[in-house]
Amino acid sequence: MKAKINLDATYVQSEDLVSREIEGELIIVPLVAGMGDMEDELFTLNETGRAVWAKLDGKKSLKTVAKELSAEFEAPPGEIERDVTGLAEELLKRKMIVKASKK
Amino acid sequence: MVASPDTQFKPVLGTKKGKELFLSSQHLEELLKGVLDKGACFRFQGKGLSMSPFIKDGDILTIAPLPTASPGLGDVVVFTHPNTGKLIIHRVIKKGGGSYLTKGDNVPEGDGLISRAAIVGRVIKVERNGKHISLGLGPERFLIASLTRRGLLFLLRPVWRLVRFFYKGSVR
Numbered sequence: 001m002k003a004k005i006n007l008d009a010t011y012v013q014s015e016d017l018v019s020r021e022i023e024g025e026l027i028i029v030p031l032v033a034g035m036g037d038m039e040d041e042l043f044t045l046n047e048t049g050r051a052v053w054a055k056l057d058g059k060k061s062l063k064t065v066a067k068e069l070s071a072e073f074e075a076p077p078g079e080i081e082r083d084v085t086g087l088a089e090e091l092l093k094r095k096m097i098v099k100a101s102k103k
Numbered sequence: 104m105v106a107s108p109d110t111q112f113k114p115v116l117g118t119k120k121g122k123e124l125f126l127s128s129q130h131l132e133e134l135l136k137g138v139l140d141k142g143a144c145f146r147f148q149g150k151g152l153s154m155s156p157f158i159k160d161g162d163i164l165t166i167a168p169l170p171t172a173s174p175g176l177g178d179v180v181v182f183t184h185p186n187t188g189k190l191i192i193h194r195v196i197k198k199g200g201g202s203y204l205t206k207g208d209n210v211p212e213g214d215g216l217i218s219r220a221a222i223v224g225r226v227i228k229v230e231r232n233g234k235h236i237s238l239g240l241g242p243e244r245f246l247i248a249s250l251t252r253r254g255l256l257f258l259l260r261p262v263w264r265l266v267r268f269f270y271k272g273s274v275r
Contacts, residue, residue: 015141018134018137018138018141019137020130020133020134020137022124022126022133022134023130027119027124027134029134029137029138031138031141031143034142034143034144035143035144035145035146035165036134036137036138036143036144036145036146037121037145037146038121038124038134038145038146038147038148039120039121039122039146039147039148040120040121040146041119041120042119042120042121042124043116043117043118043119044116044117044118044119045114045115045117046113046114046115046117048112048113048114048115049114049115049116051114069112073112075112080112083112083113084114086114087114087115087116090116091116094116
């Protein structure tokens with residue numbers, strides 16, 4: 001089931017994870033029940049995923065994030081908005097981001 | 104002309120198992136410290152034979168952040184070696200003056216003096232083949248540290264064999 005994303009809302013990276021850039025890849029270790037488990041599932045983000053991730057600071061709405069990325073990557077805004085929403089849905093479903101705004 | 108995949112906007116969230124990651128000591132330390140700094144434990148597969156027989160190559164170790172108190176005698180701690188910069192898991196065999204003498208249970212030489220600041224965590228659990236291995240982390244750790252300091256850990260071998268015999272039903 002897809003998590004419901006609101007483009008006008010702001011989202012922030014969850015505090016229950018640790019992320020580090022290792023050899024060009026962002027490795028994300030979720031903290032589940034007080035444990036960062038390397039034997040369990042870890043997550044990675046590719047370069048453009050990292051660009052989205054870096055902007056999820058709880059201040060900018062997803063719409064603003066998409067707009068900024070559209071300018072940075074010189075890509076159609078609609079396409080970028082779709083991809084940002086898709087990634088945000090995945091991240092929210094896995095509790096890697098949380099909604100920061102009340103919207 | 105085909106656009107380079109690097110310039111295409113296609114954010115992807117991937118998944119990986121820790122086993123698929125080949126982390127250097129430095130990168131492992133970064134992740135370990137990041138997790139411990141949040142007050143959480145870190146579970147990963149240890150490599151090496153220096154703590155055999157209590158910790159073996161491939162055992163799954165759980166590292167806990169150190170409380171404000173100092174590590175105790177016999178504790179198995181994780182630290183960054185001041186000379187090599189490598190992440191090491193060895194036992195505290197002596198302490199004093201804010202420094203710790205550490206040594207692997209299965210190596211002849213100690214690591215030298217390690218400062219409190221270099222110690223990042225403590226091993227609280229060892230798993231082998233899905234089983235919890237408690238020997239070496241309980242009260243017996245004081246005896247292990249004491250014998251290790253005197254180079255007499257071999258005296259525990261007959262005891263170790265007996266323990267294995269009763270637990271596994273075979274002597275090797």
